[in-house]
Amino acid sequence: MAVERVGHYHAADAAPVAGRRNVKIPEILMIETVHQPGSLARVLQVIAEAGLAIDHLQSVRREQGRTLWEITLEMDEEADRSLYARIDELPIAHFVGKSDRVFDRHRGGKIKTVPTITINSQQVLRDIYTPGVARVCMAI
DSSP: OOOOEETTEEGGGOOOBTTBOOOOEEEEEEEEEESSTTHHHHHHHHHHHTTOEEEEEEEEEEETTEEEEEEEEEEOTTSOTTHHHHHHTSTTEEEEEEEOHHHHHHTTOSOOOOOSSOOOSHHHHHHHSSTTHHHHHHHO
């Protein structure tokens, strides 16, 4: 069976839920671990036991014997969010929080509209924003 890959979504993973797809959305967890052998493995084991797939793993920084990890998981609406507490219960790890690059990149908008001419009088404003502008649109 061919699997169509679109972004982080695998078409084969979708299960119908009341007439709609069960879409998996990337969720980015920020986890700090003690910098010693096996620490990250224990965190990843907790994630595996929750039945979640890891989409991306990146070390953000390491200082004072601790490493901050950015772990991107494929989660759907039904995923068990108690995972955060289970990670936090590990003596070698701390759940710092979640990051959302998608929302961060949309803050303040992505597209900006700026005037191409200076609007410095009421007459210029009338010329630009009046029903007569429809003639210009029709010409285009």
